[in-house]
Amino acid sequence: MPELPEVETIRAALDPELAGATVIEAWGHPSAKFAQAPAAIGRRFVSVGRRGKYLLADLSSPPDPHGAQRRTPHTELGPPADSQLVVHLGMTGVLSLRPSRTPGTSHMPPEGDHVRAWWALDDRRTLVFSDVRRFGRLAVVAHGDYSGLPTLAALGPEPFDPMFSPSLLRAGVNATSRTIKTALLSQRIVAGLGNIYVDESLWRARIDPRRRTGLGRHRAEALHGAIVDVLAEAVDEGGTTLRDYRMLDGSSGEHQHRLEVYGRAGLPCLRCGSTLRSAVVDARTTVWCGSCQR
Numbered sequence: 558m559p560e561l562p563e564v565e566t567i568r569a570a571l572d573p574e575l576a577g578a579t580v581i582e583a584w585g586h587p588s589a590k591f592a593q594a595p596a597a598i599g600r601r602f603v604s605v606g607r608r609g610k611y612l613l614a615d616l617s618s619p620p621d622p623h624g625a626q627r628r629t630p631h632t633e634l635g636p637p638a639d640s641q642l643v644v645h646l647g648m649t650g651v652l653s654l655r656p657s658r659t660p661g662t663s664h665m666p667p668e669g670d671h672v673r674a675w676w677a678l679d680d681r682r683t684l685v686f687s688d689v690r691r692f693g694r695l696a697v698v699a700h701g702d703y704s705g706l707p708t709l710a711a712l713g714p715e716p717f718d719p720m721f722s723p724s725l726l727r728a729g730v731n732a733t734s735r736t737i738k739t740a741l742l743s744q745r746i747v748a749g750l751g752n753i754y755v756d757e758s759l760w761r762a763r764i765d766p767r768r769r770t771g772l773g774r775h776r777a778e779a780l781h782g783a784i785v786d787v788l789a790e791a792v793d794e795g796g797t798t799l800r801d802y803r804m805l806d807g808s809s810g811e812h813q814h815r816l817e818v819y820g821r822a823g824l825p826c827l828r829c830g831s832t833l834r835s836a837v838v839d840a841r842t843t844v845w846c847g848s849c850q851r
């Protein structure tokens with residue numbers, strides 16, 4: 558499942574590619590998760606941002622059919638972004654940019670690859686959203702209005718935001734009686750972590766993922782540093798490709814070669830040499846070292 562580093566890698570690649578392109582045709586699978594894709598028709602991509610595991614593409618308003626734009630003084634900033642295309646890749650979602658099939662004429666839906674939505678652009682390319690297992694979703698919303706997307710609306714701070722501090726992390730973890738793994742997966746204490754990077758962060762901070770008791774100040778500082786470092790390293794390497802995740806150009810991330818604990822159950826701990834354990838913690842397969850994580 559794409560987590561923050563994978564979504565950030567896609568965002569950074571999409572932003573320069575989409576900026577300035579206008580959606581001229583679009584299609585979404587009729588299920589509620591994808592049906593809003595055509596609401597972006599006539600709108601121009603301004604920039605592509607991210608919150609947690611959500612891509613947030615700012616769209617400018619369509620030109621006024623009555624010529625109101627000509628009365629508005631031209632500014633270098635262009636028209637204000639007034640809506641957003643929100644995309645969550647779910648477990649198996651992939652975004653790709655492909656040459657439009659019939660340049661200059663009507664765009665036909667791209668075939669195959671479990672296509673759930675597409676947006677044909679005025680530069681003869683088509684943004685395609687494929688999703689094998691259909692846990693992904695998209696929406697076109699008024700800018701910043703996430704009332705229909707409660708998970709996005711309730712996200713905790715971004716891990717690279719200075720607002721995300723050791724004391725905030727400690728307060729969030731200590732306010733719940735659930736395991737620390739579940740608390741970190743909730744997205745409410747900090748946004749963007751999933752199964753891989755929670756296990757990696759807890760291993761690096763020497764914290765048992767099943768822990769239900771609160772963290773002291775020093776352990777909270779260690780966990781805060783581990784989360785920020787683990788995510789930053791994974792972003793630098795283009796994310797982790799285990800199965801479906803690909804970068805925009807179709808290539809794999811590189812961070813799967815650097816994972817210290819995820820996927821290594823039964824192998825020696827890289828810190829103390831003990832055999833790494835694996836168990837299901839709150840429905841997620843979890844790997845940790847029983848000797849040096851407490």
Ligand SMILES: [Zn+2]
Binds near residue numbers: 828846848849850
């Ligand atoms: Zn160990």
